[in-house]
Amino acid sequence: MSVLVLDHLSVSRGTQRPLAEVCLTVEPGECIGLIGPNGAGKSTLLRATLGLVAATGRSSLAALPAAARARTAAFLPQGREIAWPLPVIDLVALAQGGRRTAPEVGAALARMDLAALAQRPASALSGGEQARVLIARALAQNTPLLLADEPIAGLDPAHQIACMQLFADLAANGRSVIVALHDLALAARFCTRLVVLAGGRIVADGTPRAVLTAALLEEVFAIRCHLDEIEGAPVVFPLAPVPRGER
Amino acid sequence: MTPARLYTLLGILVAGLFLAALLTGVAAVDPVTALRALMTGGEGPVGIVMREIRLPRALLAAMVGACLGLSGAALQGLLRNPMAEPGVIGISAAAGLGAVLALQTGLAAAYAFALPAAALVGALAGVGAILFLAGAGGGTLALILAGIALSALCSAATALVLNLSPNPFAAQDIVFWMMGSLADVSFTHVLLAAPLMALGAFLLWRTGPGLEALTLGEEAAASMGVNLARLRLSVVLGTAAAVGAATAVAGTVGFVGLVVPHVLRPLVNAHPSRLLPAAALGGAGLVLAADIAVRLVLPGQDLKIGVLLALVGAPVFLHLIWRMRGAA
Numbered sequence: 171m172s173v174l175v176l177d178h179l180s181v182s183r184g185t186q187r188p189l190a191e192v193c194l195t196v197e198p199g200e201c202i203g204l205i206g207p208n209g210a211g212k213s214t215l216l217r218a219t220l221g222l223v224a225a226t227g228r229s230s231l232a233a234l235p236a237a238a239r240a241r242t243a244a245f246l247p248q249g250r251e252i253a254w255p256l257p258v259i260d261l262v263a264l265a266q267g268g269r270r271t272a273p274e275v276g277a278a279l280a281r282m283d284l285a286a287l288a289q290r291p292a293s294a295l296s297g298g299e300q301a302r303v304l305i306a307r308a309l310a311q312n313t314p315l316l317l318a319d320e321p322i323a324g325l326d327p328a329h330q331i332a333c334m335q336l337f338a339d340l341a342a343n344g345r346s347v348i349v350a351l352h353d354l355a356l357a358a359r360f361c362t363r364l365v366v367l368a369g370g371r372i373v374a375d376g377t378p379r380a381v382l383t384a385a386l387l388e389e390v391f392a393i394r395c396h397l398d399e400i401e402g403a404p405v406v407f408p409l410a411p412v413p414r415g416e417r
Numbered sequence: 418m419t420p421a422r423l424y425t426l427l428g429i430l431v432a433g434l435f436l437a438a439l440l441t442g443v444a445a446v447d448p449v450t451a452l453r454a455l456m457t458g459g460e461g462p463v464g465i466v467m468r469e470i471r472l473p474r475a476l477l478a479a480m481v482g483a484c485l486g487l488s489g490a491a492l493q494g495l496l497r498n499p500m501a502e503p504g505v506i507g508i509s510a511a512a513g514l515g516a517v518l519a520l521q522t523g524l525a526a527a528y529a530f531a532l533p534a535a536a537l538v539g540a541l542a543g544v545g546a547i548l549f550l551a552g553a554g555g556g557t558l559a560l561i562l563a564g565i566a567l568s569a570l571c572s573a574a575t576a577l578v579l580n581l582s583p584n585p586f587a588a589q590d591i592v593f594w595m596m597g598s599l600a601d602v603s604f605t606h607v608l609l610a611a612p613l614m615a616l617g618a619f620l621l622w623r624t625g626p627g628l629e630a631l632t633l634g635e636e637a638a639a640s641m642g643v644n645l646a647r648l649r650l651s652v653v654l655g656t657a658a659a660v661g662a663a664t665a666v667a668g669t670v671g672f673v674g675l676v677v678p679h680v681l682r683p684l685v686n687a688h689p690s691r692l693l694p695a696a697a698l699g700g701a702g703l704v705l706a707a708d709i710a711v712r713l714v715l716p717g718q719d720l721k722i723g724v725l726l727a728l729v730g731a732p733v734f735l736h737l738i739w740r741m742r743g744a745a
Contacts, residue, residue: 220640240642251634253497254687264630265641268690291687307633311641 173346178227188214190370201341203361204350211370212350244311246318255293265310278310318349334360354406427698434705438475478708479701481667484659486700489674491621494628494689495652502675503660507567512664514571515539533665540661597668597723610662617659625690672730
């Protein structure tokens with residue numbers, strides 16, 4: 171059974187439509203990379219999916235009551251806000267109503283390699299460590315679906331790979347992940363499916379190999395790329411912007 | 418320190434200060450006689466002083482302080498800003514304007530009830546204006562801006578009333594009232610304020626889990642099942658009821674709602690929900706202590722509690738900021 175169904179989901183802001191007629195069905199085991207240039211509507215799509223912004227059309231998730239929604243999907247917003255210097259373990263435990271002893275909390279701390287930092291106040295951590303704490307919080311919610319908005323922005327290469335590997339592992343274990351990101355190479359390597367947004371619409375949807383073509387990268391991202399393959403996964407290496415006259 | 422232990426210690430502190438407040442005053446009464454008169458309901462002058470003057474004054478000091486501390490903690494949690502305090506949403510200024518109008522029109526002189534009642538009407542009108550301006554489902558920024566606008570408008574209107582005051586005595590009454598004081602309160606004031614304070618405290622109390630989740634920002638909190646619109650409404654209405662009632666009986670007592678949550682936050686590991694009861698107890702203790710101090714520092718001079726709190730509190734706050742700067 172599908173984890174998420176979006177049916178002609180649209181968001182209007184004045185005369186603009188940051189999201190237009192998006193239809194998407196997510197199955198268990200899918201790790202979906204949401205890619206597209208800045209302003210393509212990636213964040214708006216995630217917010218509308220969760221019901222955080224007013225939208226027309228239907229999101230099966232937004233239609234749920236708040237408590238059921240929180241049991242179905244965890245959300246990792248783009249802004250990494252930690253307002254107060256709570257101990258790491260208590261921040262992660264927020265996903266379980268503050269119960270530190272919940273097994274999900276311990277598992278999420280261990281999975282994100284945070285056990286040694288559990289009692290430290292979040293304010294004493296580096297930016298990368300704080301990002302891992304927030305991912306652990308989302309994991310501790312233990313939901314079939316995880317929505318992450320640019321979770322790897324600002325992380326060092328090792329933690330970017332570790333984070334994407336985590337999402338791929340979650341999907342391999344039957345959960346579903348939708349992750350918005352800009353790194354096309356990591357998206358190609360770790361996602362089972364890529365959804366390309368441009369101008370608020372889905373312009374491509376398929377396996378990384380099918381989606382990442384020179385023509386699409388030129389049209390949507392306005393870049394020329396070197397396309398290759400390593401260990402069976404497509405590799406995208408951006409080379410240069412498409413000159414203005416040729417767009 | 419575990420939360421239970423902190424609450425116990427703060428509770429003991431408040432109880433001790435409450436007892437000290439009962440035993441402090443102009444009339445020289447030895448403690449044993451005073452407490453015996455209070456307990457046994459003695460009919461003599463000592464009994465009347467204890468029951469009619471000191472008991473309501475101590476009770477109101479604790480209630481006003483608890484309301485200010487609790488509201489400050491809830492607002493700081495909602496706005497995720499340690500600089501937030503009840504004044505930021507304009508309720509104190511609106512209640513103040515109501516009271517000033519009662520003093521100006523002479524209503525307050527005609528009916529003892531008129532002054533606090535007018536302050537409550539002011540607070541109520543203020544919260545109505547805030548909710549109308551920010552919209553019930555409006556965002557946090559809209560709420561702060563509406564509060565600042567309301568606060569500025571009420572201050573301007575208060576200044577206008579002072580400006581047009583027909584005689585210097587009315588103006589003096591207004592200025593003194595705005596400094597905040599717990600002198601001359603009776604059980605009438607306690608009974609007037611108690612139901613609203615209880616309602617406000619009830620509303621604020623229940624915001625704990627929502628404020629806790631809000632540590633991760635509004636979107637994350639909403640995705641964890643928090644109803645943000647209802648949470649904002651609870652904090653605004655709770656603060657209006659609690660601080661409106663406190664201002665009605667004690668005048669403008671600033672600073673408590675700002676500094677008490679700030680000082681106690683490290684002791685509760687920064688948990689917004691655990692800060693609520695701690696700040697209520699801490700606020701009660703601080704106002705009780707200040708009300709004892711105004712009677713001891715300048716006996717017979719009627720030093721205003723708002724003045725003392727600002728005089729002592731501001732340097733303490735500066736010291737805290739200094740230390741924070743050193744730590745960072």
